Amino acid sequence: MKGHVPTPDDLADHMVAKLFDGHEPTEGDTLLYPGCGTGPFVAAVHRYCDANDLPVPDGVGVELDPKHLTKARENHANKNVELLERDFLDDSILEDFSEFDYIIANPPYVPIEGLSEEEKEDYKARFDTAEGRFDLFVLFYEQALKLLADGGRLSFITPEKFEYTSTTAPLRRILSTYDIEEIEHVDEDSFGDLVTFPVITTVNNTEPTDTRIITREGDERTVSLPSDGSSWAATVRGGAPDIDSGVTLGDVCERISCGVATGADSVFVVDEDEVPPQLEEWTYPTTSGKQLRINDGPDSGQVFISAYDEHGSLTSEDELGAFGDWADLHRERLEDRSCYKKGKRAWYAWHENPPMEDILQPKIVCKDITESPHFWRDDTGEVVPRHSVYYLIPEDSVELDELQEYLNGPDASAWLEANCQRAANGFLRMQSTVLKQLPVPQEFGESRQAKLTEL
Ligand SMILES: C[S@@+](CC[C@H](N)C(=O)[O-])C[C@H]1O[C@@H](n2cnc3c(N)ncnc32)[C@H](O)[C@@H]1O
The missing domain is CATH 3.90.220 (Adenine-n6-DNA-methyltransferase TaqI; Chain A, domain 2)
Known part of the structure; x- marks a missing residue:
């Protein structure tokens, strides 16, 4: 099955804290877990809500791999979540689900080489973000944003490359029609040996405003990201990176x-x-x-x-x-x-x-x-x-x-x-x-x- 890289519990807790920061869940709120795997975010949401005495949002987890889903169902038998064995990228997801107040995911990172010819053609026909040598995580982003309610909030952890590669220009264009509240660059070794230069992106389905950038060194800066699909690299880093080592x-x-x-x-x-x-x-x-x-x-x-x-x-x-x-x-x-x-x-x-x-x-x-x-x-x-x-x-x-x-x-x-x-x-x-x-x-x-x- 494609792209299973589990999220460590401390990282899941960190993302859930960001998701609910200033936006505490209230009774009857809904939460979508796309590509939920064995459900580390389900557990983290329950931990957060229990610790802060908050109602747990009504959850829906979507996972393609029956093996992970079985495990998720065992792990979260009595939790407020419905766990479904479905393809999150299927069109029927948009028809069958109504919008969610919260969405949280560590979507699959699967480069185009990992997709069959039929899959590539199908995705290219249905997704604006399926351009050039696209990665599956950009499609997850596009699909998830379509399911985010007005005023809703999303937290995704993905490789940072969507900030600057030309393939991900369509995703940047789509994202910049939302309020990208924060992009936090987290440790390179967040997923052990798999180095993807991960970032946690927090998005509100509200009018775009400035974005808080947190660098891997812990510096914070507020920037206005380009909305025309051009690279965010220079803006995110405060100009072309100033690697003033004197050595080339x-x-x-x-x-x-x-x-x-x-x-x-x-x-x-x-x-x-x-x-x-x-x-x-x-x-x-x-x-x-x-x-x-x-x-x-x-x-x-x-x-x-x-x-x-x-x-x-x-x-x-x-x-x-x-x-x-x-x-x-x-x-x-x-x-x-x-x-x-x-x-x-x-x-x-x-x-x-x-x-x-x-x-x-x-x-x-x-x-x-x-x-x-x-x-x-x-x-x-x-x-x-x-x-x-x-x-x-x-x-x-x-x-x-x-x-x-x-x-x-x-x-x-x-x-x-x-x-x-x-x-x-x-x-x-x-x-x-x-x-x-x-x-x-x-x-x-x-x-x-x-x-x-x-x-
Ligand atoms: C990077 S893993 C993350 C798993 C889990 N959310 C976590 O954080 O540990 C991505 C998950 O997406 C699942 N997946 C891949 N393609 C999918 C699809 N089209 N629909 C639903 N789930 C999918 C994989 O099986 C995998 O479990």
Whole structure:
């Protein structure tokens, strides 16, 4: 079943306290628990109401997974809640339910890769928020807001990325027609090892007013969020994040470059399992930008067939052996490339000589054009990225996993969102000039400095 990440009790208590803060329930109020799982919010609501001597609102819990629902029914047998095994995203929910005074959820976080083609098409037809590479939690938001009574109040915990990715522009537009009272950025480890940079958002179904932002450092600020769907990153953070470390990504990397251009990827790139045995020694694993997917590494299952050795030298024509026999079959196509000039470059050379000594090291890669910034690690150092990929070779002193974690974190994301040029559809261009200027924490510079002093 999709996206079951239970909410710890202390977090559920915290959210319930926010839900009822200044809006205490009165007799006959109703409360919806979408994707209720085993019911941690049901328990937290009862704890809060018992402790504060308040009536428990009439609850309805909706859960798709019968296993969780059975558990919820066992856990909350005598509580004021009806627990239903239903699909919260089904249209019938809007027909069968009347509006609720309160809604509280930790909706499922399921990226588009986790959905079937039919599901994607169905959601795209029915939800304004099902745009681009959407996540299930945005649909939960849209559906829940349709069920929130006038003057009602909603509390959701979700990944913070809806504040700034281009995919979530429709959700930002919808949310900004409500009063977004508060966005609290809670601890990264709120869900243990699952790092989603969670935020708790409190929304009133009343006229929009300013929003209180609480940062992970505990700072509070009141802001007016853009209502046109544009990124909230700069407003939420009080401008592009001010990471004034004096050290940039360019300072701590030996190289930040675009992957190699062959002028004929359709010839040089083949599926690994289609490489004839005699050509295996002429191959390097490769990936394109498109093949980089959030949950996978940069191993695409494809390889370059190449006459460049690991120093970037092109093998001379009389030593080509099996490569020569294979390349000869494509000679006409290779000589047809705009980069080929007779007598100037070998007909089997690439568009440019790949700096293999740099490339063949553990590295970090990202797409050249992306909806939202994300960085992958090639620990093997064997991948030769294609032209639609940027690669970063950090200095020896920099731990690859620490740098990757920083680059995938909220500050780097917000900085890139604020500073990268835009391509079509609001996608970001990850140019090396911009990447090189990205501020990084001082520790990366310090370990580099320590290494230099040591040398
Ligand atoms: C992130 S979990 C949260 C569970 C619970 N609310 C909690 O806080 O512990 C999301 C829940 O939504 C349920 N879910 C996923 N898709 C659903 C759908 N279309 N309708 C109803 N529930 C769904 C999952 O089975 C899962 O239990």
